[in-house]
Structure formats: structure tokens, C-alpha cells
Amino acid sequence: MFSLLALSSAKSVSANLENSYWHLTSPTAITWTFDGRAHTDHMEMSGQQMSAILHYGIAADGSFTCDRHLVFPMLRTLPNDTHASFIRYTSWDPLESVLIGHQRITDTPERVKDITLSDGTLCAQSHFGSLTVRRTLAPSPTLPALIEAYTIVNSNQRPTTIRIEPTIHRMESDPDKGLDGSYIVEEQITPTGTFTLNQGEDLTFYAILSARRATEPTLTCDAAEQLSQRQQLTRQWLDNLVLVTPDSILNRMFAFSKVRAAESIYQTKNGPLHGPGGERYYAAIWANDQAEYANPFFPFLGYAYANASAMNSWRMFASFMNEDYRPIPSSIIAEGTDYWNGAGDRGDAAMIAYGASRYALARGSRQEAETLWPLITWTLEYCRRQLNADGVVMSNCDELEGRFPAGEANLCTSSLYYDALRSAAFLARDLGKGKALAKTYNQQADALRIAIDRFFHADMEGFDTYRYYNGNDILRSWICIPLTMGIFTRAAGTIDALYSPRLWTENGMLTQAGSQTFWDRSTLYALRGALMAGDTERTLRYLQNYSATRLLGQHVPYAIEAWPEGNQRHLSAESALYARIITEGLFGIRPTGLRCFTVSPRLPQEWPEMRLNHIRLADADFDLRVFRDKRGRITTQLIRNQQVVQEGHGDNASFRL
Secondary structure (H helix, E strand, O other), rough: OOOOHHHHHHHHHHHOOOOOOOEEOOOEEEEEEOOOOOOOEEEEEOOOEEEEEEEEEEEEOEEEEEEEEEEEEEEEOOOOOOEEEEEEOOOOHHHHEEEEEEEHHOOEEEEEEEEEEEEEEEEEEEEOOOEEEEEEEOOOOOOOEEEEEEEEEEEOOOOOOEEOOOOOEEEOOOOOHHHOEEEEEEEEEEOOOEEEOOOOOOOEEEEEEEEEEEEOOHHHHHHHHHHHHHHHHHHHHHHHHHHOOOOHHHHEEEEEEEHHHHHOOEEEEEEEEEEOOOOEEEOOOOOOHHHHHHOOOOHHHHHHHHHHHHHHHHHHOOOOOOOOOOOOOOEEEEEHHHEEOOOOOOOOHHHHHHHHHHHHHHHOOOOHHHHHHHHHHHHHHHHHHHHHOOOOOOOOOOOOOOOOOOOOOOOOOOOOHHHHHHHHHHHHHHHOOHHHHHHHHHHHHHHHHHHHHHHHEEEOEEEEEEEOOOOOOOOOOOOHHHOOOOOOHHHHHHHHHHHOOOOEEEEEOEEEEEOOOHHHHHHHHHHHHHOOOHHHHHHHHHHHHHHHHHHHHHOOOOOOOOOOOHOOOHHHHHHHHHHHHHHHHHHHHEEOOOOEEEEEOOOOOOOOOOEEEEEEHHHHOOOEEEEEEEOEEEEEEEOOOEEEEOOOOOOOOEEEO
């Protein structure tokens, strides 16, 4: 529908792209065409049984480099704690097993043509003399293996003889360090033998990097089929919840975010668990990453395995409910067999109440909502019991776990509790829990909204906004949180503060003014909240610049966790937060019942229209088209089977499925 990037978008991102390596290519790809500049980067790719962090790049001599950090979350090490996934590093180059005549192909200087990220794979094309080699790397969707395809194309006019030597490397771990004894990492090549290629012909062989318990047999699989399944699964994510705007960078960043958010789900002994990743956080769940960030997004995507992981996480959190209202642990770890609460109460009950109620509304399943109702009501009651004399919620810290001060009551926890009360009121109505209960939750939300403003409102460095906690006198990025919960009382001053040089940098927002630390999660919340508050034109520019930096800049292609902590890991839930900028910020979708929702679209002035296609709320399949009618009114159409079935006007249209 839109073939050109909007002019102002091109202007606003130009500075970010001046020194970038990447550019947009196919509808779902970005490509780095080698221009002589050496560069290295890292990205994470995941399947149900493993994750691979690829440290890849192009050296100054034009050769491809790739160190693989392989993580196997279900192979547990000792002690069996949060970080006990079996990890092995390898720089193995399968091309070392390839001979051209009597000479190894790696003895010929390599010149990389380009590297492409597309359809859940990393693909590098290189020239070795008259031979072209295309590497394609991706995790198996279901097996503990990284699959690498190597396609060799003969451009020589004469036939070329290629020998692929049989290669199996085995590395066995220390049995005293594994929960199940020794683990074996195997590197193997298939097929092997001698082949003759005429001009233009090609040959593909596969490298399989896998791990297993010493008591288990060597992994055998159809490598080509595994790669095909990976690409088919990725296409499923890409073909649902499709963003169509005049801005190709936003469209592409949104598409990539769906992949990273959906792929990081591990099939543990206690069922599927979505995990952040980053070489540290696997086979475990957190009240922020999963309950608050990722789970409310999954129903929009329609990925059944992700929804199953969400329900599994709620089941695990619910197992810690108790009559004395002791806190639910922040994290359930080690495939669901243990827990971690080392930071005390981080406001986790508010995170769970918010996420579970939002998820239930978006899923639209009465059965699932009834299952979640005891957890929602328990966590709401827990929060109510933590209200201080000023009417806001007390907690030991927040999700940053003491990295920055949060006082005895922080803005984030109370804001999450507020939204959870609103969502619970919607659910109480639809589940037949009584009008009185719905009214009680709304009254509690009304009182909390007043208390939030009374307790946290402050003049912060000249901005009419919020202090993050009592005694806070330095601007904090989490002042954005009320905006994402529909509290716009201090929107103008808050957004001015967020975009001021005190907080905003080329990498998004600082956690605290004057520091050098940034966590993408607060930037992602801020962009969503500012759009929800109606700051469309200005926020679009910041969103475009952020997206260009993350998608096409020095470190691609996803939202990151933090810096300097963690080397800007591609944690999965941050990509879910990016996607929610679009669903909840740009389109303003807010479920208000099991089969109904409102839309508060923020259509930029320069855009004729925008669409979100194949939305899967409540297991439906529909499109939203937003445009200005002949009278200049914002119009939203709900489209099913290419037919307009409902239409609303203005910035708060209601729809029913």
C-alpha cells in the first residue's frame, strides 16, 4: 500500500544511519553489504531446546567471523540456580572440512559479499575465488541443535571436484558439574563424500552443533527439514499482526520484534516457559519480563505455544498464593523446580495482577479467565494490604532490584496496581462476578489515582511531573509509567521531561538523569505512554530515531536490555515491549472485555493511513485500518475477510468481536 518512506521519517533518521552498516532489503530482511569496513556484532536466536548467541562479523581482510555461544537450558549445571544452563563456546568453521581438489577452501582468501538477517536466519554470502559460499545459520525450532547450511556454487567454467571430509567433534563436560552428570557437545557434518560441480551447479551440506546427556544417543535429524521448519515458524509470526505504515523502518522493526518475542520459549520438564535469554536467564520466569511485559502481548500474535507458556507461567505463580499473603517470588527458576526472591518484594504482585488481567482480556477465553481469576484477585488483595497511610503501594524495591533507589513506595508499583484494578473490573463484569465487585475495583482505582497524584506529583528539575519515590530529587525515566496506564494528569510535563536532554540520549532514555546507564524497557514504556497521551508528532520522531538505531545501527536488530550492564543483550521481553508501542501506543488498542476493546489511534499528520492486519485478539482474525475521512475525522475500520464490519470515529472508538 505504501511504497515510499515518509519524507520527514527519512529526515529524522538520517543522522542515525550515516555510519550504519545495514539497509532494508526484502520485505522482511535487513542486509549488510560489505564496503571494506570491518565490524562485529552479536545477536541471539532461540528454539525450544537451545539458544545461540552469534558473535559474528567481517574482518578487515574481508573474511567472515563467527563465535557461537550455545546455551542448552534443559541441561542443568550445578548449583541448579537461575544461571545454571549448560553453555559452550565454539569458533568451529565447518568449511575447514571442505577440499577443492587437494586444497582446503579456507586456504583461498575469502571476501564476504553481504550478510542478511531474514526469516529467523543469519545468512552470509562470500566468494572464495571462483566459488560462492552461502552460510545460513538458525536454531532448530524443537531440538537442542544449531543448524548451519553451507551452499557452494561453482562459477568456474570447468567442472570442480569438491570433497567434504567426515567430521565429528565431541566435547564432554565434567560430570561433577552437571545435574545429570556429563553433557556432550557434538559438531558433525552431513552429507560427506566427493562431488563434482559443473558451472552454475551447487552443493549444500550441513553442520549440526548439538548437546545431549552422556546417557543419550547422538542426535540425528534432517538438517534441511529443521531449517525449513524454522523458517515456516518465523513466517507464521511474520504473517500475523502485520504493521503497514508509510514508514518502512517501523514496519520492519515491528516484524523483527515479533520474532524475538516469540522464539524465546523453552520446553522445560514443567512445560513451556518464556525466558529472557542473554546467556543468563532461561528455563525460568519473572514477574516483570514474562507477567508484565511479554504475556499481555502474546494474544495479539495468535501463537498458541506462546499463549500456552503464558498460562503455564500463571499456573506457577499461582502455586505460591497463600492465606497469610506472603509475597509471591519474583522469579521461578530451574525449569519450575525452585524460586528466587533475593530482592524481596519488587512489586511483583502488581506486575502479576496487571499482566494476568490484561492477558485474560486479550485472550477472550472465558475458561482461561476463570482459571486466572483467583490469581488476579489474590494479587490485587495483596497490593491492597500493602497500601501505606498515603494510599500508595509499598514494596522493597522495583524491577531494577536495587540498582537505583526506589524508596519504600515507588511510582511503578502503584501504577501497575491501578491498571490491574481497571482490568479486573472489566473481567468481573464479563465473568458474572457481580456489579458490586466491579464497582469496588473501580472505586479503589479512582482512590489510587488520586493518591498517586498526591503522593508522587512534584516539580522535578523544572518539570511538572512525578518524583519516583519519596525523597527522589533527580529525574527518573520511570516517570513515564502512569502514561501507559491511562493516567494523563501530568502528561505534558512528564513527556517534556522524558524528551529533555536530562534523560534522552541517542540510545533512548537514561535510567536516571546524570548517569550513563540506560535500560531499554523504560524507553519502550515511555514511547508507548507518550503516544497514548496523544503526543503523536513529537513521539513519532523519537520512535523513528530509536527504531533506526536498533534496527540498522551499530548493534542490530532488536531492542536491548541495558548498558553498560549485560553488553546490550537482546532479551526477548524487550522486543514484546517494542511491539506494544504499536498495538497499545500507535493504535491504542485496549481490551475492555473478553470480546470487546477500544481503539485510540494516533495517526500522524503526514500519514494518509495505517493498518494492523491479522490481529488475533480473542482468537479472531481481523484488520484495523485507520485513516482520515473526507471531513478530516480519524476513522477506524474493523475488517474481516476483506469486508468492513464495524467502523468508529475519533480517538476512542469501541468494537466488539
